[in-house]
Amino acid sequence: MEIFRRWNYRLEPVGSQADQFVRTGRRNRYVWNYFLGYMEEAYLAARSAGGSLAPITYPEMSRILTLLKAEQPDLYEAPADTLQQTLMDLRETQVRFFKKLAGRPRFRGYGHARFRFPNPKQVLIEKDWIKFPKMGWLRFRKSRVFEGSVRSLTVFWEHGHWWVSILTKCQVEIPPSPAGLPVGIDRGVSNSLALSTGQLLHFPVPTDREERFHRFLARSVSRKRKGSVRRTRALGRLNRLRRRVTDRRRDATHCVINRLVRETPVVVIEDLRLRNMTRSAKGTVAEPGRNVRAKSGLNRSLLKQAHGEFTQILRYKSVRSGVELIEVPPHYTSQQCSGCGHTAPENRPSQARFRCVSCGHEAHADVNAALNILAAGLAVTAQGGTALAARRTANPLKMTRRTAA
Ligand SMILES: [Zn+2]
Incomplete structure (x- = not known):
């Protein structure tokens, strides 16, 4: 079976190369924001016209990009297909928004730098050296050898460093699905996971010390003048702290998911993109409910990305391990009650x-919620899958149906 894989490496730009990345990032951001503004205006105009x-x-x-380039000649300095790719990405987000699959596309702020080279032939890679169009060769930290044929390359800025993400298409052997019982997972708003097996897992959270240090560093950044050397240095310290906390969390996520896909043939989770729209009493990740203690900055920003990341990792790992992943509407x-089905607020003292x-x-x-999620997922399989709104990441090699055990 063919799957897509991402391989991320840290880039080591020297001399003016980092500057070139910054400029390309800025031009792509400009194009994204320009067209998003254009679309919003067109939308408002259409709405007022009824x-x-x-x-x-x-x-x-x-066509508009060509006109824009004539007005802003410095856009020519960015590799042309990164700009085109940004437009395609924006359009994709827009279409997903119209289909109600994703939130409204947002404007990209200062500091956002991400651009994609859709044509791998334009980028040369030799050992641990890489060459992007309109730039000289630079080194990357080749921490492991990537496999498969390169499809596209994305350069982005995160936590104080430049990274390249290489997307490849690989041929993989899907192993037979693991023995064991199906598992339902309830993801709390806080840093916990509940499994239908009764296990509760807690993800590492920033320590109080780290939270304090984060507040201190954030304040120190905000006191410094924009664009100054001191501010850049302070931002570097802030980024190092953030990276340490997110890396720890990401590592724990990988560990939990690795174990899951080895020990169970079916995993059922809630489709949280839909939960954000329904807004339960529990609250959403972005806006926790009243019962949830909203911790300060660092933990909040960690949680924002953690749920999406969990789903993303679970999706590709389950495909690769022959595990069936079912996402049910929330x-x-x-x-x-997972025992008798009785529903009442009094059930939750x-x-x-x-x-x-x-x-x-x-x-x-x-x-209890995890058991309900599991039951909902198994009902989907028993009905032949696509009958409900649930999306399934099914293993195409396996055609047998499973019923509730
Ligand atoms: Zn009951």
Whole structure:
């Protein structure tokens, strides 16, 4: 089976190369923001005229880009296909927004730098050296050998360093699906996971010391003049702290998921992109409910990306390991009893406890929710899959259906 894989490496630009990345990033950001503004204006105009609006087509965008380049000649200095790729990415986000699959595309702020080279032939790689169009050779930290044929390359700035993400298409052997029981997972708003097996897992969170240090560094950055050397240095310290905390979290995520895909044939999770729209009493990741203690800066920003990352890693690891991943819409209320199905707010005497007023079933509230999620997922498989709105990342090699065990 063919799958896509990403391989990230740290780039080591020297001399003016980092500057060139900054400029290319800035031009791509400019194009993104310009077209997003253009679309929003067109949308508002169409709305006030009483009509609706379809997303702008790519040829139309491309035509405007040519005009824009004539007005802003420095756009010619950015590799042309990165700009075109940015337009395609923007259009993709726009289409997904119109289909209600994703949030509204957002403007990219200062410091956002990410651009993609869609044509791998334009980028040369030799040992641990890489050459992008309109730039000289530079080194990257080749921490491992990548496999497969290169499809595209993305350069981005994160945590104080430049990175390249190489997307390849690989041929992989899918192993037979692991033995074991299906597992449902409830992801809390906080740093925890509840499994339908009754296990509760807690992810590493920033320590109080790190939170304090983060506040100190953030304040120190904000006191310094924009563009100054001192501010850049302070930002570097802030980035190092953020990287340490996110790396720790990411590592734990990989460990948990590695174990999951070895020990279970089916994993059921909630499709959280939909949860953000339904807004449950539990709150969303971005806006935790009243019961959830909203910790300060560092932990908040960690959580924002953590849920998306969990899904992303789980998706590709389950495909690779022959595990079936089922994402169910999040209608499986936390007030429902996983034993008898009775649904009542009284079932939840507290945030952590679940006690059914009808049958007396008692469990940790999140484990109860995980059991509901599991049941919902297994109902989908029993019905032949696509009947419900659930999306399945099925293993194409395996055609047998599983029923609730
Ligand atoms: Zn019950």
